[in-house]
Amino acid sequence: MKIVTWNINGIRTFKNGIKKSLDSFDADIICVQETKVNRVATYCKDTGTPFLAEEGLTGLLTSHGEAIGCYGDQAAFSSEELLALDNEGRAVITQHHFIGIDRPEKLTVINVYCPRADPDKPERKQYKLQFYRLLQCRAEAILSTGSHVIILGDVNTSHRPIDHCDPDEVDNFEDNPGRKWLNQFLFGTAENGNAEDEFADISLKPASGGKFVDSFRHFHPNRSNAFTCWSTLTSARQTNYGTRIDYIFSNRSLVETAFIGVDIMPEVEGSDHCPVWAQLSCTLLPSPKYPPLCTRHMPEFTGRQQKLSRFLVKVSEKQNISKDSEESLPGSQDAGEIRENLNPLVQGENVAKKRPTDREAETTARKAKRSKKTKTESKPKGSLLAFFKPKQTPVNISPKQAECSEHGRGTESSGCQITKPGLTDETDFSATYHSGVQKETHLSLVTGAKIENQNEVEEESMPVDKSKDCKKWPSSGFWKSVLHGPPQPPLCKSHNEPCVLRTVKKAGPNLGRQFFVCARPQGHASNPEARCNFFAWVEKGK
DSSP, X not given: OEEEEEEOSOGGGOTTOHHHHHHHHXXXXXXXXXXXXXXXXXXXXXXXXXXXXXXXXXXXXOOSSXXXXXXXXXXXXXXXXXXXXXXXXXXXXXXXXXXXXXXXXXXXXXXXXXXXXXXXXXXXXXHHHHHHHXXXXXXXXXXXTTOEEEEEEEOOOOOSGGGBSOGGGSTTGGGOHXXXXXXXXXXXXXXXXXXXXXXXXXXXXXXXXXXXXXXXXXXXXXXXXXXXXXXXXXXXXXXXXXXXXXXXXXXXXXXXXXXXXXXXXXXXXXXXXXXXXXXXXXXXXXXXXXXXXXXXXXXXXXXXXXXXXXXXXOOOHHHHHHHHHHTOOTTSOOHHHHHHHHOSSOTTOOOOOOOOOHHHHHHHHHHHHHHHHHHHHTSOOSOGGGGGSOOOOOOXXXXXHHHHHHTTOOHHHHTXXXXXXXXXXXXXXXXXXXXXXXXXXXXXXXXXXXXXXXXHHXXXXXXXXXXXXXXXXXXXXXXXXXXXXXXXXXXXXXXXXXXXXXXXXXXXXXXXXXXXXXXXXXXXXXOTTSOOOOEEEOXXXX
16 A cells, blocks of 8 residues: 655646646555645545545544544633534545454554644644644544554654754754644653664664554654755755655554665655655555545536536527516416517417507607618728828928918818828828827928928928927937836845845735845755855835
8 A cells, every 4th residue: 555645735726637637656545635625635545435434533623424533632622622623625535444453453543633833823822833733633533442543644743853954943842832732742752862873773762651653753763854845935945955744654563564674756846845654554445436525416516517618508488488478477478478478479369459649650760760870870990900000291282272271271171182192081180180280200291292202201391389398208218217116136245146026925124025035946055056145125215
């Protein structure tokens, strides 16, 4: 049997479809977290169909009679706390059967996505610790019934300094409440101490009260830089500057008798986490039926999806009549009235024509006249591209028309007519000629001679009244001050490379401010290929 856990950071991030990604693992059970669809999810092959399944750790979300049960002592939690702990869809439990040494045995898989402790929200720190305690209470209760237990998923806490890229940069690393909980939850881990040789033989360490084993450290006690999560914002995966917060925990007897190997898969991309797998020697026994929690039984997945064409079927007039007549409301039209309104001359019925009055006849004639006028005016006047062509400013005029313009007389009063080639009489010239004065474009005075160059046009153009002040366009400096782009990035001092621009998203006095940092990925200070400590605020107005 092979089991995999992976925080996928959104089920919609799979470019080639989730099925193809899941098939690539060739696993019997795949547990995913942070699906961003209200629940974590556990995928099982048909050969490993669970016998029982349950959502949550408290039992409050169970509404069927085939729950796993075994909730332990929950007296330390109030009813409101229990409901809140299961209200975020952070746990799914499945129970399987497998062939043991001499008899079938039970295996309970608890897929969890533990909360993150937000430094700015103290209530979330308490919520995280309560979730840890509830998880331990439920797991130990199930273990006490004789079932083996595997707890896997995103625990959101790196256990030991060896599981962190830079533990020295973390204040009070060993005093973190989450790490203290892991110390007493896991078997064979010391209360204090951070030497890597602690994990030289974890199976021989004296029990510290914990009933579960970190299976990865059981097989790789001294492996460093074995991380499962990296910051995507700082591209820290390129320098392997991360943490190990994704685990496969199991009870000690199962690890010692059935686990063959455990490892991480940092080569698998698509999320800020990487998968973790475990191989077991046992063989799962499939259930003859699916548990009620299976998605095929959920209301949102039941039934067949209807096609859009189902809502666009053309209904005949006859069907409309019969339907409306059957479902007619009091005071509405009866079937006979509906048929009369649809077709006044129904076959088989003697319906007399009503003679229109003089007023109705006049109205009908007016409508017919308006309709005829609309049809004549709706003729196309040209393609759409014609509206985007530049207007032709040079206009050929006769010497007589030029004389009229020179004397300032209007073209209508003087009998002069200005024509423009390619335009009809209906063209409005008001957009081209403003009071006979042009700013840069003038009427060309052509006397039958062909214009050879622009100089001739300027010499023969109409005089412009320069006494009038023309409004100047804004200077280029004005537009640069208004439409300035992002500031030019400075060069970082260590690598002499252009920096990247960042914006503060965290609430506080610097919210929205921009700053420059080194463009290289985040890494350890001893790594010359990693980001240097260059930092510079962007000055206001730049």
